[in-house]
Amino acid sequence: MAKTVMLAFLSILLVVAIILQPDASFQSSLQGLTVWWNIVFPGLLPFLVLFELIASFGLAHAVGSLLQPLMNRLFKLPGEASLAIVLGWMGGYPAGADAASSLRKRNLVTKQQGQRLLALAHMPNPLFMLVVIGAGFLHKPIVGVIIAAAVWISALWVMIFMTLVRPKDDAENNQAAAIKTEENRSSILQRAAEALRLGREQDGRSFGKALGDAVTASVQKLMMIGGFMIFAAVLAKLSEPLLSPLLDKAGLSFISQAFFEGHLGAYSAAIWDAPGTGTLSNAAAIAAVLAWSGLSGILQAGYSITGTDLKLLPFVVWRVVHALHALLFMLLLWKPALSLLRPILAPGALPAFVNAESFLPEHTVAVVIKAGELPLLWQFSLSACLLLALLGLFVSIILLPFRKANKSV
Numbered sequence: 001m002a003k004t005v006m007l008a009f010l011s012i013l014l015v016v017a018i019i020l021q022p023d024a025s026f027q028s029s030l031q032g033l034t035v036w037w038n039i040v041f042p043g044l045l046p047f048l049v050l051f052e053l054i055a056s057f058g059l060a061h062a063v064g065s066l067l068q069p070l071m072n073r074l075f076k077l078p079g080e081a082s083l084a085i086v087l088g089w090m091g092g093y094p095a096g097a098d099a100a101s102s103l104r105k106r107n108l109v110t111k112q113q114g115q116r117l118l119a120l121a122h123m124p125n126p127l128f129m130l131v132v133i134g135a136g137f138l139h140k141p142i143v144g145v146i147i148a149a150a151v152w153i154s155a156l157w158v159m160i161f162m163t164l165v166r167p168k169d170d171a172e173n174n175q176a177a178a179i180k181t182e183e184n185r186s187s188i189l190q191r192a193a194e195a196l197r198l199g200r201e202q203d204g205r206s207f208g209k210a211l212g213d214a215v216t217a218s219v220q221k222l223m224m225i226g227g228f229m230i231f232a233a234v235l236a237k238l239s240e241p242l243l244s245p246l247l248d249k250a251g252l253s254f255i256s257q258a259f260f261e262g263h264l265g266a267y268s269a270a271i272w273d274a275p276g277t278g279t280l281s282n283a284a285a286i287a288a289v290l291a292w293s294g295l296s297g298i299l300q301a302g303y304s305i306t307g308t309d310l311k312l313l314p315f316v317v318w319r320v321v322h323a324l325h326a327l328l329f330m331l332l333l334w335k336p337a338l339s340l341l342r343p344i345l346a347p348g349a350l351p352a353f354v355n356a357e358s359f360l361p362e363h364t365v366a367v368v369i370k371a372g373e374l375p376l377l378w379q380f381s382l383s384a385c386l387l388l389a390l391l392g393l394f395v396s397i398i399l400l401p402f403r404k405a406n407k408s409v
Contacts, residue, residue, distance in 0.1 A: 114308070
């Protein structure tokens with residue numbers, strides 16, 4: 001009862017704040033809408049549709065069978081979890097959380113496995129890091145590559161560490177999987193072909209039906225994501241009078257945007273110009289913001305796991321831990337990465353250090369870009385999705401002879 005009253009009171013306060021600041025609310029909502037249409041919609045739609053098609057035609061089962069040994073040894077996860085990781089890392093949040101929730105609903109992962117998979121698969125869109133941040137925000141594409149590397153490596157490091165610290169979570173399931181593998185004397189490709197056939201038979205929908213359902217469900221999810229982003233953008237704007245004085249004194253003005261929305265927070269971190277900051281400071285802040293994903297990204301993941309027994313609080317703790325490690329890995333990778341890349345890149349492509357050991361005479365300052373000037377990701381996301389679809393088709397062609405052999409037997 002107290003929780004309901006508190007939420008109702010906060011909702012009333014939010015409505016009053018919007019009424020008192022209509023212009024600021026409208027501008028912030030328009031900014032969130034622009035980022036959603038230019039970046040999130042084209043970056044997620046192809047991958048969400050592709051995941052539904054892959055799952056409906058049994059390819060998820062086949063890929064899971066192929067990657068079962070690797071996933072089990074590294075992360076104590078079943079092979080089917082690999083597809084959620086691939087879709088999450090290529091599509092961006094909340095594609096990974098949605099895929100992890102789908103696997104949990106189908107009982108392909110246990111609760112403990114689903115919790116870890118949810119944390120690992122919830123990642124920022126690589127095209128956003130490489131294209132928008134590197135080439136658009138900072139005008140240094142190589143910085144986007146280093147930021148992406150810091151975010152990815154820190155996520156793998158934390159997940160492997162968690163797997164080693166808690167090896168007993170899925171001991172019985174891992175033992176059962178090992179026994180099942182020992183009992184199955186057939187080759188890996190034969191098992192994958194059989195899994196492909198069983199997955200297709202369990203779904204049974206035609207291609208037209210599966211495609212229509214995939215597009216409908218994906219667009220509905222994207223509308224939900226857009227609503228969360230606009231809501232978070234408005235909250236960030238309305239909270240500025242309260243948070244800005246404190247954060248400005250501490251020299252951390254970008255946090256007010258970063259806490260609520262990851263994409264807008266990354267933009268604020270890119271143009272962060274506090275005294276003593278430079279490209280390294282901006283890149284480290286961006287890496288931490290992307291690993292955190294913002295309140296909007298967390299709420300999107302919470303919506304995705306609705307109807308499952310997966311919990312949101314451990315996921316939030318993971319986001320904080322990942323953000324801290326992403327910042328640390330960015331600081332550790334910065335100088336070695338630039339030293340390795342210096343011989344093969346033009347001098348203008350390298351950012352400079354703030355200290356005297358700089359590659360260039362003056363450090364690079366981020367260029368302010370309006371939300372409406374953000375680069376479109378349509379062409380990049382469609383190309384990446386096409387490559388992933390071709391890879392799936394290639395796997396299906398390889399497994400075709402083994403499917404025929406299984407039928408003949």
